[in-house]
Amino acid sequence: MGSQRNLRIGIPSKGRLSEVASELLEAAGLSFRRQSRGLFARVSGLPIDIIFLRTDDIPTLCNEGAIDMGITGSDLVEEAACDVKTRMKLGVGRCRLAICVPDDSDYRSAADLDKKRIATSFPTVTRTYLAAHSATAHLVALSGSVEVMIQLGVADAIVDLVETGSTLAANRLRVLEDIGHYETVLIQNGRGHDPETADRVVRRLEGVVIARDYSSLEYNVPRSKLAQCEKITPGYDSPTINSLEDPKWCSVRVMVRRKDIIDTMEALEAEGASAIIETPILNCRL
Numbered sequence: 001m002g003s004q005r006n007l008r009i010g011i012p013s014k015g016r017l018s019e020v021a022s023e024l025l026e027a028a029g030l031s032f033r034r035q036s037r038g039l040f041a042r043v044s045g046l047p048i049d050i051i052f053l054r055t056d057d058i059p060t061l062c063n064e065g066a067i068d069m070g071i072t073g074s075d076l077v078e079e080a081a082c083d084v085k086t087r088m089k090l091g092v093g094r095c096r097l098a099i100c101v102p103d104d105s106d107y108r109s110a111a112d113l114d115k116k117r118i119a120t121s122f123p124t125v126t127r128t129y130l131a132a133h134s135a136t137a138h139l140v141a142l143s144g145s146v147e148v149m150i151q152l153g154v155a156d157a158i159v160d161l162v163e164t165g166s167t168l169a170a171n172r173l174r175v176l177e178d179i180g181h182y183e184t185v186l187i188q189n190g191r192g193h194d195p196e197t198a199d200r201v202v203r204r205l206e207g208v209v210i211a212r213d214y215s216s217l218e219y220n221v222p223r224s225k226l227a228q229c230e231k232i233t234p235g236y237d238s239p240t241i242n243s244l245e246d247p248k249w250c251s252v253r254v255m256v257r258r259k260d261i262i263d264t265m266e267a268l269e270a271e272g273a274s275a276i277i278e279t280p281i282l283n284c285r286l
């Protein structure tokens, strides 16, 4: 039984998302070894092949059916303007796409860029955004080094990805407007090749991605204070409560978003909780 060929998952062959994608798949129990510069790798014990591709080709190749699923940036999915489904956000590679202008220019909004020249690797997204803001610009479509194009006299403004803003600062640019926020995603086309294996990949990645976002927190609390503490830590579903030898006390185990962990520990302590312990979660099924 089974499908005629293995499920194909396309992942970046190089660049910043290449390691991110491999690590996530490994953590989800999809183990494979890439021969140097190889295009394919077989996943051990599962009917899956990993195909190594350019990050920006992954949306198009998924839409065309060359791969069944792919890991890439949601910015590139939007730019490719094709009909693939986003199965899940992977919680990494977060960045935004922004219209940027020289620090010392007087532009105040996208509408001020009407009839100006804009350099970008995202012509489709840029054109759509400008049209919605009553501006039409001359777009210079480039595949990289967009930040230097103002200095080179090629453009008046650029549209590029921004994370920390250090590239902008180095080039004396500022953000005029944000176009959108993006992150690394798992995509799938609508052809439905081997849906059982595809869903299994999604469930496995979910386990890892959710686990990375949460910690497990355990604490002891007098039963009289339990209600207040449960308000602070409602948990992913609901907290697990265990009895302690002293009937006036109980122990609580709960999942807490990692970004909230310190504030939560402080709030619990202030309510009278003690022995508050954070432990990382490697994987989970909820």
Ligand SMILES: Nc1ncnc2c1ncn2[C@@H]1O[C@H](COP(=O)(O)OP(=O)(O)OP(=O)(O)O)[C@@H](O)[C@H]1O
Binding pocket: 014, 015, 016, 017, 018, 055, 072, 073, 074, 075, 076, 093, 094, 095, 144, 161, 162, 163, 164, 182, 183, 184
């Ligand atoms: N500074 C950044 N911070 C976070 N994510 C980013 C950043 N820059 C890019 N990304 C994400 O990574 C994807 C791939 O990045 P990019 O297009 O720069 O290629 P790359 O992997 O860096 O390879 P190259 O060296 O060819 O530029 C982007 O589409 C975006 O989703």
Ligand SMILES: O=P(O)(O)OC[C@H]1O[C@H](OP(=O)(O)OP(=O)(O)O)[C@H](O)[C@@H]1O
Binding pocket: 016, 144, 145, 147, 160, 161, 162, 163, 164, 165, 166, 167, 168
């Ligand atoms: O706001 P920052 O943290 O500075 O990040 C933004 C920069 O990151 C990306 O470039 P990348 O590092 O991939 O270099 P590249 O231009 O060689 O692709 C992007 O194209 C920006 O230039």
Ligand SMILES: [Mg+2]
Binding pocket: 015
């Ligand atoms: Mg890059």
